[in-house]
Amino acid sequence: MLYKPFQDLKLSTLGMGNMRLPTVGERGPIDQEKARAIIEHAYHQGVNYFDTAYRYHGGESEGFVGKVLSQFPRGTWYLASKMPGHMMNYKDGKLGFQGYLAGEEVKSIASIFEEQLEKCGVDYFDFYLLHNLCETSYDFYTNEELGVVRYLLEQKEAGKIRHLGFSAHGRADTIGKFLDHYPDTFEFVQIQLNYLDWELQDAKSKYRLLEGRGIPVIVMEPVRGGSLANLRPDCQQLLEAARPEDSMAAWAFRFLQSLPGVQVVLSGMTTMEQLEENLRLFSQDDPLTDDEKALLQKVVADLADLVPCTVCRYCCEACPQGLDIPKLISMYNEINYNKGLGSLSFTLNAMEEKELPSACLGCGACEKLCPQSIAIPEVLGKFNKALQST
Known part of the structure; x- marks a missing residue:
């Protein structure tokens, strides 16, 4: 397993996302036997970063992941969860849920955080994030009357959060504005990053912004929900001709190994076969060559049929x-x-x-x-x- 230093820690470069655990049926509850086996095997093979969130698997993920990890010594694994501010609103001094959680009761930011600690069965989170900073959640997270960031900094001071960050689906300028609003506050940022979204969602601008500020990047959606592991036949043939032994997923992960600012790559592994392949891919550092990067650019152009804007303005x-x-x-x-x-x-x-x-x-x-x-x-x-x- 590859590792990278994060302050005084050593984090596995492959992290386990827990949004896509195996389920009973297509939309059923977590298949606890299969999911437990995947998490345990990941841990025993050196994965030490485990990511979950308040509403993953309908709220089931946090408690399940915490229970499985609790059998191992606490200092040997690192748990990340998130404050669901992107699904909340604050108006006239009243806090509430929105979207598919609309109507559910929420007393305070503190009550959610304490509920998460209890569900996970931990006294502290190693990594804690504001969930999905974006253009529609920006005002919620920066509302000083509500004080979400202030509260989480107090929890960090109390030892209930070791490292504070945020995930983001917003544009690069929104991320930059938020970091400027709270200077020297966030220690890491989680973004959607893969070789397709490098251009398609302008992830390159987000990555370069964070790298320029010395902020480590946690990667989500490295194979874009599995779509980059199953390419169109013509695109797949281009990559197979260059490296016949490699899977399509290998190209996606090797692209990320080429970016020095990437700290952890989260993969939502639904099967043991996916886990085994990812463990193999993260057993050695194998970044793309310049020729391979150029080949991926051609694949992206073929896949996305992009309007060729160079942002000259x-x-x-x-x-x-x-x-x-x-x-x-x-x-x-x-x-x-x-x-x-x-x-x-x-x-x-x-x-x-x-x-x-x-x-x-x-x-x-x-x-x-x-x-x-x-x-x-x-x-x-x-x-x-x-x-x-x-």
Whole structure:
């Protein structure tokens, strides 16, 4: 098992995510026998970072993971969980759940945190995160009257949190703004990072932001929910020709091994076979070569059919509406690939009408300045039409 230092700790580079444990039936409860065997085997093979959250597996994950890990000496494993602020609101001094938790009772931030400690059967969390900092949760997490961050810092001072961070599905500028709002507060950040989202979700900007600030990156969705482990046949053939013995998942994990700012790669392993393969892949450091990186870029271009925006921003200088055109094109690429909004809904719900593609006048001033000759009004028109149909 590969390890990397994190302050005074040594963390396994492969971490176990506990959002996709085996279940009884497609949407049933956790299959406790199979899930226990996977967690125990991961631990015995050197995995020491285990990630869960308040509502994983309908709230079942925290208690189950904590119970399984409790059989091992406490100092030999590190448990991470999260405050579900992205599913909460605070209005007129009243705290409540939203989304599919709407209507469920919540007394306070403290009551949730204490409930999590009790469910996990621990006196402290090794790693604790604000769950999903994004454009729609930013105001909740920065609300000084509610004081989420202040409360968690108090728990850290009391020894109930060893290391504080946050996960994020927001854009890079949102992450940067949040870090500036709370300087020298967060010790790590968890982001969705893989070779497809490097371009598609502009994960490269998030990674470079964090690397530039010296903040370790915890990776979620390294194979994008399994889609990068099962590529389209033509793309798979390109990679198999270069390294016949490698699986598609190996390419995804080797891409992440090429990024020195990555601390832990979380993998939600549903089967023992997935675990065994990941253990093998993280038994030796094998980063991509420059030629292999170029090959992956070709695969991404074939997979996503991206509008080739280079974010030079010349187009923005001519836009009479002041639109952030590169941002909109990036979002169009993502929605076009996903065939749906996905995590883009967080960003879109926080945008004003004047910022959306519907504000485009179709004047063409931007297109005249584009070095890539992108038909920008046409792209924004397609983006607007896609939004109207969702």
